[in-house]
Amino acid sequence: MPLPLASPRKLHGLFAGFFICMAVTVSSADTAKELPGAPLGSFELPASSGRVIRGEAWLSNTDAGASGFHMHGASTVAFDLSLLKLTAGHYIVGAIARTGTRWADATDQVPRYRFHVKRSASAPKQLPPLTIPIGSKFQPVMGSGNPGSWGNWYGVLQSPAPLYLNGNEAIHLENLENHGGVLILWVQPVHAQNSVAMTLETSAPQNAFIINQTPAVDLQLHLPEGLPAVDTMIESTWLDLLTESEITTRQALQLKPGETRNILLERALLPGVYRISATLIDPESKVLIDNPSGARLTLATAPARLANSLPDDWPMGAHVNASTPPLPGFRWYRYFAQWAEINPAPDTFVWGEFDRIFADVREVGGKLLIASDGAPLWTSAKEKAGMPWSAEATAHPPDDWQTLRDYLDALIERYHDETGTLGALEHWNEANTETRWLGDSYAMLEMADVFDQATAHTDPTVKTVGLAISAGDFRGYAKEIIDAGLLKYVDAVSAHFYEELMSFEASIPINNLPRHVAMLAEPMKAAGIDLPMLNTESGIEFVSRAGGRLVSQTELNSLAEAHPDFDPAHPW
Known part of the structure; x- marks a missing residue:
């Protein structure tokens, strides 16, 4: 039986949700001039090793001193993986790139990127939609100018699932429009456990459960062919976004190569909004490299009727x-x-x-x-x-x-x-x-x-x-x-x-x-x-959350009163 673990915690401010989601992970605002780094265990290709194969792009320095390609409008930069002398295997592919171009938006550039992989003697193939790693934070790296003006933000973009690479491929990073940029392309070898594809879904319309319905979430896991079997543990967390409390359960799992497994997660919940996450963890609590397999879903429960x-x-x-x-x-x-x-x-x-x-x-x-x-x-x-x-x-x-x-x-x-x-x-x-x-x-x-x-x-x-x-x-x-x-x-x-x-x-x-x-x-x-x-x-x-929590009306009033356009005669 799963072991329930209860503990309060503070929510992280998370980047979420573009029509094609790219992972974004950046370092703390306290290190405004420190660029984010690639995940642990990665092999890196600097921008200077890339070549422009479409559009306009040129090497320039960031405020933090790093050199990268400025991608001016629609453009593509290619990176040759043979320079890394990789051993054939499964890898996560990613880049450290310019994620935001506006002072107030650190992620507006993210949906304008695409990754393509070109194998020997083949046309480039677009990778699956990119996604945010479970547990990642999104905080500003650097901003420029004043509210409403341009900004300069950097983050980590990555593929949502591992790719099998021989090591002689080329990775094309495409910028669809606007002003993009790339500092580093990285590939990270993955543990078989971190190669498991995971999804969470419900049968409820809009993930909204109503009166007399017990919230049920279907967790699907798939281990690709060509990898060793894994003995792992699923850690499932039900986070109440209103009270900021959570309940965590763990259960052991064995997966064979090519196997797909469905597990039903159910829990009686009070009315509210909840974030459910499922992550694979090492059963012996060993430290694995970054990017564990995981999935996340938000659902609501309400005392509503049809x-x-x-x-x-x-x-x-x-x-x-x-x-x-x-x-x-x-x-x-x-x-x-x-x-x-x-x-x-x-x-x-x-x-x-x-x-x-x-x-x-x-x-x-x-x-x-x-x-x-x-x-x-x-x-x-x-x-x-x-x-x-x-x-x-x-x-x-x-x-x-x-x-x-x-x-x-x-x-x-x-x-x-x-x-x-x-x-x-x-x-x-x-x-x-x-x-x-x-x-x-x-x-x-x-x-x-x-x-x-x-x-x-x-x-x-x-x-x-x-x-x-x-x-x-x-x-x-x-x-x-x-x-x-x-x-x-x-x-x-x-x-x-x-x-x-x-x-x-x-x-x-x-x-x-x-x-x-x-x-x-x-x-x-x-x-x-x-x-x-x-x-x-x-x-x-x-209103946007502050530090991941709901903002009180008193705080909202204070923010409104501090705005230059606030009119005390018409406070509404």
């Missing part, structure tokens, strides 16, 4: 799109089905993406609120205006409202069904802004009437929602549209309360919420009509 178990008046909703699925804990999902994209020409409809989103929401038993802004260019004789993010849309209302009616009829007819997944249609998004709407209040009422007639004709259970006011104080606009008679056409009104989600601590007051509610409530009260009010957009910016 949409089909929640009532229609559940107070929380979420947006859904091509990259964000219908997450648990919500009943309603807001989706931007843009009229201009779906109906690019008369009698032409492109429903593919909408079909997929609709199916995803229906599968979890949720309800859709459909939003849209802008009209297709072909619906207006006026020149394109507004909607700069969409080449096919205009902020002008259509010349003939029948074009909108035809679109809505097609939409409702396609998606209304016995499940009631199509729940509501929201009017023109943020029509109080000129970039989205150039009509007047009369045109707004005409549009509201079209929405009302379309739902009544095909599916009266589909609700309509009006206003959709942008963030900020637009009491005059709300009053104008409501006074004009909007409320008789809609089932609810909406606005976007972005400013209200600034504090997660109950002791910090939320200043703007009453004002936003009043913006909708007061003109409705004056009109003698009381409709539901919806906040259909909100946003919160997650």
Whole structure:
């Protein structure tokens, strides 16, 4: 049985997550002029031994005195491994390279590198995506200039798994764009134990476990052919990112060459966010060379339920799109089905993406609120205006409202069904802004009437929602549209309360919420009509961790007050 080991620890600041991840390991900020070194046991080729085979690159000195290639734009530097006189075997390949080019970002250059290996008489082959070593730290080496200016950062890049090398290959380091650089190419012979490929994955969407689900993680290990069998030990750590406490277990493992093993890791967890890591360690606690095999995964647990178990008046909703699925804990999902994209020409409809989103929401038993802004260019004789993010849309209302009616009829007819997944249609998004709407209040009422007639004709259970006011104080606009008679056409009104989600601590007051509610409530009260009010957009910016831990609201306030643009009269 695994032996549980409990101990608190501080989180390290870790570099993570590019579409192609490269390992980054750098030395402490206390040694600002000391460049990082290659891992223990490595063989090194200095930049001066490389040759430029594509683009512009030249040798220059760093602030720390080391000589390296400055790679100006798209360029490639080749290194000949025969100079190292390697014995055939498995190696990790890496480089000490320029990882950051901006004062405030030590890693912006990392995703612009690629490694290729060229064997004798063969074309170069791109290596697998690079990854960060388990347990590595990321701290600044050196910065230059002021915030917002250029920077000069160096780190260690490496391949995620060993390669079998004969020793006569060439390694090509490619810089795709911007200003890269390489100081050293290194190769490190690896112990068979350090050659094991490891992955962690879950079956939960977005690695999010909900109520009545025990978090389960599948650990897969594979030892490549051609290596000796290994007797090793798996060290699995469940780190609570909120409390900074961890539980570690260990279990023995034997792997044969070519064998793949799957191990299920399970643990009952309190609601929170956890980082699970698995690392192979020497069973006799011997010190191995750097870069032990390992894998890491972040998961969340929440006392949430699936949409089909929640009532229609559940107070929380979420947006859904091509990259964000219908997450648990919500009943309603807001989706931007843009009229201009779906109906690019008369009698032409492109429903593919909408079909997929609709199916995803229906599968979890949720309800859709459909939003849209802008009209297709072909619906207006006026020149394109507004909607700069969409080449096919205009902020002008259509010349003939029948074009909108035809679109809505097609939409409702396609998606209304016995499940009631199509729940509501929201009017023109943020029509109080000129970039989205150039009509007047009369045109707004005409549009509201079209929405009302379309739902009544095909599916009266589909609700309509009006206003959709942008963030900020637009009491005059709300009053104008409501006074004009909007409320008789809609089932609810909406606005976007972005400013209200600034504090997660109950002791910090939320200043703007009453004002936003009043913006909708007061003109409705004056009109003698009381409709539901919806906040259909909100946003919160997650602050970076300090030293790996969550930052308190008090610390956030201090940082905000110290900013040159802080205005005490408007602290929010």
